[in-house]
Amino acid sequence: xxxxxxxxxxxxxxxxxxxxxxxxxxxxxxxxxxxxxxxxxxxxxxxxxxxxxxxxxxxxxxxxxxxxxxxxxxxxxxxxxxxxxxxxxxxxxxxxxxxxxxxxxxxxxxxxxxxxxxxxxxxxxxxxxxxxxxxxxxxxxxxxxxxxxxxxxxxxxxxxxxxxxxxxxxxxxxxxxxxxxxxxxxxxxxxxxxxxxxxxxxxxxxxxxxxxxxxxxxxxxxxxxxxxxxxxxxxxxxxxxxxxxxxxxxxx
Amino acid sequence: xxxxxxxxxxxxxxxxxxxxxxxxxxxxxxxxxxxxxxxxxxxxxxxxxxxxxxxxxxxxxxxxxxxxxxxxxxxxxxxxxxxxxxxxxxxxxxxxxxxxxxxxxxxxxxxxxxxxxxxxxxxxxxxxxxxxxxxxxxxxxxxxxxxxxxxxxxxxxxxxxxxxxxxxxxxxxxxxxxxxxxxxxxxxxxxxxxxxxxxxxxxxxxxxxxxxxxxxxxxxxxxxxxxxxxxxxxxxxxxxxxxxxxxxxxxxxxxxxxxxxxxxxxxxxxxxxxxxxxxxxxxxxxxxxxxxxxxxxxxxxxxxxxxxxxxxxxxxxxxx
Ligand SMILES: Cc1cc2nc3c(=O)[nH]c(=O)nc-3n(C[C@H](O)[C@H](O)[C@H](O)COP(=O)(O)OP(=O)(O)OC[C@H]3O[C@@H](n4cnc5c(N)ncnc54)[C@H](O)[C@@H]3O)c2cc1C
Ligand SMILES: Nc1ncnc2c1ncn2[C@@H]1O[C@H](COP(=O)(O)O)[C@@H](O)[C@H]1O
Numbered sequence: 001x002x003x004x005x006x007x008x009x010x011x012x013x014x015x016x017x018x019x020x021x022x023x024x025x026x027x028x029x030x031x032x033x034x035x036x037x038x039x040x041x042x043x044x045x046x047x048x049x050x051x052x053x054x055x056x057x058x059x060x061x062x063x064x065x066x067x068x069x070x071x072x073x074x075x076x077x078x079x080x081x082x083x084x085x086x087x088x089x090x091x092x093x094x095x096x097x098x099x100x101x102x103x104x105x106x107x108x109x110x111x112x113x114x115x116x117x118x119x120x121x122x123x124x125x126x127x128x129x130x131x132x133x134x135x136x137x138x139x140x141x142x143x144x145x146x147x148x149x150x151x152x153x154x155x156x157x158x159x160x161x162x163x164x165x166x167x168x169x170x171x172x173x174x175x176x177x178x179x180x181x182x183x184x185x186x187x188x189x190x191x192x193x194x195x196x197x198x199x200x201x202x203x204x205x206x207x208x209x210x211x212x213x214x215x216x217x218x219x220x221x222x223x224x225x226x227x228x229x230x231x232x233x234x235x236x237x238x239x240x241x242x243x244x245x246x247x248x249x250x251x252x
Numbered sequence: 253x254x255x256x257x258x259x260x261x262x263x264x265x266x267x268x269x270x271x272x273x274x275x276x277x278x279x280x281x282x283x284x285x286x287x288x289x290x291x292x293x294x295x296x297x298x299x300x301x302x303x304x305x306x307x308x309x310x311x312x313x314x315x316x317x318x319x320x321x322x323x324x325x326x327x328x329x330x331x332x333x334x335x336x337x338x339x340x341x342x343x344x345x346x347x348x349x350x351x352x353x354x355x356x357x358x359x360x361x362x363x364x365x366x367x368x369x370x371x372x373x374x375x376x377x378x379x380x381x382x383x384x385x386x387x388x389x390x391x392x393x394x395x396x397x398x399x400x401x402x403x404x405x406x407x408x409x410x411x412x413x414x415x416x417x418x419x420x421x422x423x424x425x426x427x428x429x430x431x432x433x434x435x436x437x438x439x440x441x442x443x444x445x446x447x448x449x450x451x452x453x454x455x456x457x458x459x460x461x462x463x464x465x466x467x468x469x470x471x472x473x474x475x476x477x478x479x480x481x482x483x484x485x486x487x488x489x490x491x492x493x494x495x496x497x498x499x500x501x502x503x504x505x506x507x508x509x510x511x512x513x514x515x516x517x518x519x520x521x522x523x524x525x526x527x528x529x530x531x532x533x534x535x536x537x538x539x540x541x542x543x544x545x546x547x548x549x550x551x552x553x554x555x556x557x558x559x560x561x562x563x564x565x566x567x568x569x570x571x572x
Contacts, residue, residue, distance in 0.1 A: 176489065210366035225554075
């Protein structure tokens with residue numbers, strides 16, 4: 001079988017956010033593979049290590065720098081990569097048009113994608129891709145097992161979690177808790193440099209985004225920052241309760 | 253018309269539905285568009301839900317079918333797309349719940365429509381929709397725009413003021429649906445119920461992190477304080493992963509987003525993934541023994557000190 005893992009490159013969670021020209025400026029910031037996508041790469045590798053014959057293809061859409069994140073996926077163990085290069089920022093519905101066509105071309109039967117994007121906070125890519133392919137989907141998985149073409153596992157729902165079973169092909173979203181992603185070892189980083197990184201141009205996919213990004217702002221809510229010293233616990237407790245009752249008026 | 257897909261739980265229309273109705277009204281103001289609101293109720297044994305929501309909209313469409321007993325993304329998206337097409341909707345509003353965010357992209361693809369996810373404001377002018385949403389783990393507010401005859405929008409919970417029901421009820425109609433056979437088979441569920449007020453509906457949320465020490469510590473400090481204040485309880489991923497608390501209580505990027513009037517963080521460091529689920533709370537209170545903990549940067553009130561001493565002292569003070 002062939003597994004596609006969709007990879008995104010995002011601002012490292014520890015970095016602060018800067019705005020320039022009405023958008024988040026990423027130059028000079030540390031960029032990493034979206035953590036949510038790492039779980040997908042790891043899960044694909046584990047499926048293969050469990051004895052399933054699978055080729056793992058890492059896919060990304062984005063500017064030239066995105067290939068660094070694809071290299072990370074290759075260094076973790078993915079077999080090859082496809083980079084659809086564009087400087088245009090595309091929304092998830094637009095990207096799903098690319099990903100679904102690649103899945104068809106590559107005859108993939110399983111696609112992994114992160115549950116929520118750490119930059120656009122979007123959940124939409126997996127479902128949109130599944131719909132275009134007319135495949136089922138399962139989101140927010142926390143346990144997966146594949147036997148033949150039957151995928152079973154556990155995923156998070158609105159309240160609590162559900163156990164499911166599903167026949168491939170399918171699109172699956174991943175998240176923290178599904179597994180513990182491995183760090184690329186030095187020999188694997190060296191090996192990954194020789195792995196195939198195919199470049200594709202966006203043109204052939206016929207993408208016309210319907211969403212326009214107008215502005216971005218960092219709105220920081222002013223906080224009072226009244227922080228008390230708690231060495232004398234009864235005194236600090238009395239003072240805090242007084243502030244919450246009589247200043248903030250949030251408790252009775 | 254504007255189509256609002258009704259969210260409900262435990263036999264009651266959810267707060268998110270009343271918020272969607274306000275978002276629908278807001279969007280249509282001065283827009284020159286047809287501002288009539290149609291509510292769509294999908295499910296099985298949903299007559300009470302339909303009757304309840306009828307008090308705040310212009311028309312209610314009801315699909316009360318055994319096939320809709322269990323939510324499924326393919327079923328829900330097929331139903332919503334069919335009704336939106338038949339009713340020539342210009343706008344489809346879906347809740348920003350986990351399920352809403354999961355099936356809405358399918359609706360957008362079926363309708364060849366733009367998808368505006370998790371919006372916090374929504375304005376229409378002619379065919380153009382403008383919305384704001386949070387990005388970068390809720391640190392950035394982005395403005396997006398789409399011009400199309402029909403658009404699919406998910407509404408971020410806890411942002412719009414809930415609409416108030418009127419005295420008179422709108423007319424209800426049963427609808428026929430042609431539905432696919434679900435391919436995702438749910439074999440078992442673990443539903444986590446609580447006797448407390450729901451996390452996303454509560455005015456006060458008391459949350460605990462690893463700093464409460466143990467599952468027992470959570471009960472002793474966090475639950476005790478929550479019960480004293482009539483609050484909901486929340487948890488960090490760290491303690492959910494440790495098995496101290498159920499996943500349904502998790503706040504953050506991979507859990508729930510809450511926006512209560514007051515959020516009290518006990519023994520929580522304040523990692524960005526946690527903050528993204530609560531940083532819009534009106535008043536934030538933090539208790540942590542580490543003065544450098546990032547949670548204090550976004551706190552309005554706080555105490556640097558030990559949970560095991562401070563919470564009993566606060567409980568004593570509250571009972572005075
Ligand atoms: C992809 C991804 C998604 C994630 N999603 C989420 C999410 O949805 N929600 C979430 O919460 N996290 C999430 N995380 C995890 C997040 O990064 C943090 O690891 C987590 O929030 C930390 O939880 P904590 O504050 O309980 O623990 P810690 O970071 O260990 O903090 C414990 C705090 O307690 C204080 N403390 C200890 N003892 C005491 C005491 N006796 N008295 C007072 N204070 C004390 C310490 O000073 C410390 O600040 C995610 C991470 C990733 C990578
Ligand atoms: N216009 C853009 N400017 C900066 N980064 C972008 C732009 N468009 C896409 N990206 C990045 O390209 C990668 C792929 O994004 P996406 O197409 O959303 O999957 C991510 O790293 C995005 O952050």
